Amino acid sequence: MPTPTEENVAPGDAPDIAGSTEQRPARRAGWAALRPLVLRLHFYAGVLVAPFLLVAAVTGLLYACSFQAEKVVYAHELSVPVGTRTLPLSQQVADARQAHPEGKLAAVRPAPQPGDTTRVLLSDVPGVPAGHQLAVFVDPYTGSVRGALETSGSTGALPLRTWLDSLHGNLHLGETGRLYSELAASWLWVVTGGGLALWIGRKRTNRKLRALALPDRRTTGRRRTLSWHGAVGVWAAAGLFFLSATGLTWSAYAGANIDDLRKSLGQATPTVSTAVAEGHGQHSGAAGMAGMPDMPGMEGMHHDGSAGSAPSDVGINQVLKAARAQGLSDPVEIVLPTEPGTTYLVKQVRRSWPEKQDSVAVDPAGGKVTDVLRFADYPVLAKLTRYGIDLHTGILFGLANQIALAALALALIFLIAWGYRMWWQRRPTRERALSFGRPIPRGAWRQVPLPVVIPLVPALGAVGWAVPLLGITLVAFLAVDLALGVIARRRA
Secondary structure, eight states: OOOOOTTTSOTTOHHHHTTOTTSOOOOOOTHHHHHHHHHHHHHHHHHHHHHHHHHHHHHHHHHHHHHHHHHHHTHHHHBOOOOSOOOOHHHHHHHHHHHOOSSEEEEEEOOOSTTBOEEEEEESOTTSOTTOEEEEEEOTTTOOEEEEEEEBTTTTBOHHHHHHHHHHHHTTOHHHHHHHHHHHHHHHHHHHHHHHHHHHHHHHHTTOGGGTTSOOTTOOHHHHHHHHHHHHHHHHHHHHHHHHHHHHHTSSSHHHHHHHHHHHTTOOOEEEOOBTTSOTTOEEEOOSSTTOTTOTTSSOOOOSSSTTOSTTOOOHHHHHHHHHHTTOOSSEEEEOOSSTTBOEEEEEOBOSSSOBOOEEEEOTTTOOEEEEEOGGGSOHHHHHHHHHHHHHTTOTTHHHHHHHHHHHHHHHHHHHHHHHHHHHHTSOGGGTTTOOOOOOOSOGGGGSOHHHHHHHHHHHHHHHHHSHHHHHHHHHHHHHHHHHHHHHHHHO
């Protein structure tokens, strides 16, 4: 490896060069001992995992914009002129079924505010994928049908947002594609934490803590790129940590571990009992990732007739009235009984602040409320999970939330671009035309004091178990790195 010049080694990088394979580095103490190891991990994670992070950032940026785009693209279906008299909900359902008799009536979302349409949700509709429903949009003042669109998830995503949600979550590759997003979320906090530690340590060394979050515009070349990379990373660090943590909560493997932990602590999301025979006020723990937004299979509840079709059914109007008496204000969704012996489920579906997530079960025979669940009674971790997911998906604070997510996605895109640019600028001077950037030298782990190594190994094992894709890829990185080290020594 050619001797580095001052041009391609930023201040504070020189100690890493001493950790080459040709000489054993001396033991150090404190941050000086850990810095080369953190730098090497940050470098390799950035180079190898950055493509996954870049895809997640670009698709996440598109998804953050989808809420506002949805209002424009589907304005005809979503909004109507405000009328003077609202038709009974049962009449609106009947008008929807007359226009679309296919499938089974699954649920109804009454118009939440003046000028909105009512959504009548149908399941088992030919041509609509499993786990999705057909939403029939009805003018609540005239009963005219404004259109019908495929919808999915608990937030009622329409085709545009559903497509972008799937693109961000699994690249339209199903369960296999979910591994990409979990890998990105698994490494995002590691890359962010390593970069933050390196930047703070570098600023302390250079005695520029007051300029910690500001780029140095006086520099040029790699130092200038590093300055922008670090400053933007400091500003975005908290948001990136949050996106990583909340993204893992509904991932395939780490998400399952988090869900198991919540259940073991008695912090699972509770659900309303819809069995008519059960006692009042009994709640059952949610199975799986309860409350997960925009995932298939969450809303597919079936009913073989129209609202109130059974002889003893009090009808959807009376059910809504009973829910209103329990304080369930709009927006709500009325889920019809799935089979004999079950109740109607009326639940609030507002995910913006303040959240409205109360739900009640209503006996179809007499219209009595058989079970009530208040969001205020959720366990602490269940509430935090709900808030975290809604904040991650841009719902909790509406447009401001979506702008913040878009800004975070753009910051991550620029951080990745600057990171690769620094790698390119780090290449040896005499071979700039043909070579790539130099890797960070090996041997950094030998500088870490033994009292730090001993607890570090089991801690990494625990993290690898809790976040499996992080653990598997980290072991793979180490194996490749060791193999390259053996090859380099043999050549030497």
